[in-house]
Amino acid sequence: xxxxxxxxxxxxxxxxxxxxxxxxxxxxxxxxxxxxxxxxxxxxxxxxxxxxxxxxxxxxxxxxxxxxxxxxxxxxxxxxxxxxxxxxxxxxxxxxxxxxxxxxxxxxxxxxxxxxxxxxxxxxxxxxxxxxxxxxxxxxxxxxxxxxxxxxxxxxxxxxxxxxxxxxxxxxxxxxxxxxxxxxxxxxxxxxxxxxxxxxxxxxxxxxxxxxxxxxxxxxxxxxxxxxxxxxxxxxxxxxxxxxxxxxxxxxxxxxxxxxxxxxxxxxxxxxxxxxxxxxxxxxxxxxxxxxxxxxxxxxxxxxxxxxxxxxxxxxxxxxxxxxxxxxxxxxxxxxxxxx
Amino acid sequence: xxxxxxxxxxxxxxxxxxxxxxxxxxxxxxxxxxxxxxxxxxxxxxxxxxxxxxxxxxxxxxxxxxxxxxxxxxxxxxxxxxxxxxxxxxxxxxxxxxxxxxxxxxxxxx
Numbered sequence: 001x002x003x004x005x006x007x008x009x010x011x012x013x014x015x016x017x018x019x020x021x022x023x024x025x026x027x028x029x030x031x032x033x034x035x036x037x038x039x040x041x042x043x044x045x046x047x048x049x050x051x052x053x054x055x056x057x058x059x060x061x062x063x064x065x066x067x068x069x070x071x072x073x074x075x076x077x078x079x080x081x082x083x084x085x086x087x088x089x090x091x092x093x094x095x096x097x098x099x100x101x102x103x104x105x106x107x108x109x110x111x112x113x114x115x116x117x118x119x120x121x122x123x124x125x126x127x128x129x130x131x132x133x134x135x136x137x138x139x140x141x142x143x144x145x146x147x148x149x150x151x152x153x154x155x156x157x158x159x160x161x162x163x164x165x166x167x168x169x170x171x172x173x174x175x176x177x178x179x180x181x182x183x184x185x186x187x188x189x190x191x192x193x194x195x196x197x198x199x200x201x202x203x204x205x206x207x208x209x210x211x212x213x214x215x216x217x218x219x220x221x222x223x224x225x226x227x228x229x230x231x232x233x234x235x236x237x238x239x240x241x242x243x244x245x246x247x248x249x250x251x252x253x254x255x256x257x258x259x260x261x262x263x264x265x266x267x268x269x270x271x272x273x274x275x276x277x278x279x280x281x282x283x284x285x286x287x288x289x290x291x292x293x294x295x296x297x298x299x300x301x302x303x304x305x306x307x308x309x310x311x312x313x314x315x316x317x318x319x320x321x322x323x324x325x326x327x328x329x330x331x332x333x334x335x336x337x338x339x340x
Numbered sequence: 341x342x343x344x345x346x347x348x349x350x351x352x353x354x355x356x357x358x359x360x361x362x363x364x365x366x367x368x369x370x371x372x373x374x375x376x377x378x379x380x381x382x383x384x385x386x387x388x389x390x391x392x393x394x395x396x397x398x399x400x401x402x403x404x405x406x407x408x409x410x411x412x413x414x415x416x417x418x419x420x421x422x423x424x425x426x427x428x429x430x431x432x433x434x435x436x437x438x439x440x441x442x443x444x445x446x447x448x449x450x
Contacts, residue, residue, distance in 0.1 A: 026382050032405040033359025034378045039403070062379025069383065076390060204342075205387075 006050040008035060014060055017067040021078060034059070065200075074205025083326040087275035088201040093209065094280050095195040096146055097217055098248065099139035104222045105230070106136030128171055135164050140218075147214045151202045158196040165192050179294075186290045190283065225251065242308065245288045249308040252277070252284050256315035263322045271326025274319035281316035285309060341423045344384050347374050349393065349412065349420040356397035356409040359385075385410065393419055 005013070011034050015027055038053060039046045072088050073081030138161045145154035169188055172178040225247065232238045242250060256277050263274065288309050295301035341349075344366075351357060351365035362385075363376050376384070388394045393416035397409040412420065435441045 022386075026386065028406060029359055029408045030378055030382050032402070032407050033363065033381065035405065036358075036360030036402075036407075037363065037378070059377050059379065062377035062383075064379075066379040066383045 007038060007053050007055075008050065011035075011055050011059075014055055014063050017063055019067075019070050019078075019081060022070055068200045069203045069205065072201035072203070074203060075207050076205065080327050083270070083272050083275060085201055085206065086272045087279055087326070088198050089206060089209075090272070090276035091279040091283070092195045092198045092201065093143075093146060093214055094276070095191065095283060096139065096143040097214065097221065100143035100218055101221045101226055103136035103138070103140040103143075104218070105226055106133045107140075108230070128168060131164055131168055135161050135168070138164075143218065144215070146199070146202065147209050147211050149208055151199075154202070155196075155199055158199060162188075162192050162196050183290050183293065187287065190286055190290075194283075221251075242304070243291070245284070245291045246305065246308045248284045249288050249312040252280055253311045253315035256281065256312075256319050259322075260315075260318035263319065271322045271324070274322035275326045277319050278316055278323050281312055285312055285316075288312070341419070342384075344374065344376060344380065345388060346420070346423055346427075348376075348381070348384050348388065349416055349423075352394060352410060352412045353417070353420060356411040358400070358407040358409050362410070388416065392416075 008031060011031060012027070015023060015030060018027075034055070038049050040049075070077065071081055072085035074085055075082075077085065138157055142154050142157040142161060145151075145157060165188060169178065169184055172184075173181055178184055229238075229241050229247070232241050241247075259273055259277055288305060292302060292305045295305060347366040347369055348362055350369055351362045357365060359378070359381060363378075363381060366374050366376055385394065389410075392413055394410045395413050397411040399406045399408050401407075432441065
């Protein structure tokens, strides 16, 4: 029971957040330094302190920050933690890329509102719809800032975007215009807030992002996927077009197949790419699952959604062995590796 | 070099110190502006150690626990001196821009 622990034991419990290799090296020293800050040398006073005091919130937060930096390792970290760090950084970039593509679509609607594109429907006016467009543009800025290693700008922008998103959802819920509150909140938590928290992986030790592949991915995704889908919707031939979650499932499945082919041909790296795809598959699968109830009125669309989920699961399964390899591969100096 | 790393190296400049000794010294050196939490301190110590700027000096028993002392390496001393020069040069530029250097400023101050 936690009530029977003394201050030292409580602090050691917090330190369990740190990887074992790090605790083996530093734990005793950290405990000694921590207790030095509490104990006065007076036996009675120290006895009360040991029994009743707890690590402060600031101390706990500092250990959590250290644990995040170590577990999502950067240059010089043990192989396993470096792989997790790279995979999380790549997955965050992938989600931010999806957000940015959506932001570009918002830009197209904005251009329509200025009569620059005549064939798009005009966007609705008012404060909250306008805020929605601002959120879309801001995701583009956040993505680009991450790619060009302006981490502080990206973090501040992401926090503002998430704050605005939450405000918008709360407004819709209070106004009674939110069709599926549970779906919307789940989406906000996992697709918006989660990746922003995971941006902690972009710390000082993180190797620089490979800029050009990511920067080119933005217009490529927009031109090759979003524009044709928009054209199909506007021309009234959109019955065959999967919804956003379905498109994400199919697109990611294709990438998984491509990665599996690279692995089989021996051209893949050390499993980090596959680990990244598994993380993205988990997020995308979650997105597909929470949006399925929207089709509750149409069993056919439910079946289509389940088929998309199955395709994604099979494609992701193909890269699992390579992803496992990222945790067991022989250590290699990551000093000059970049994200990718 | 971060502000925290700069203060930790400075705290070790005049001799070895243990973890909490470094925390106290940094508070004093920074006139209370930098108060290192233990998690932050060991993040900095780990990084400085990996960069070869500090190293363990010795251990002492205290109240049944071992205190590990750290000292600057020659590389750490050099890095600290370079950082101090850099910061002094930056401060000099800022003061010049503000008109706070030279005989005029000295006269105005006097």
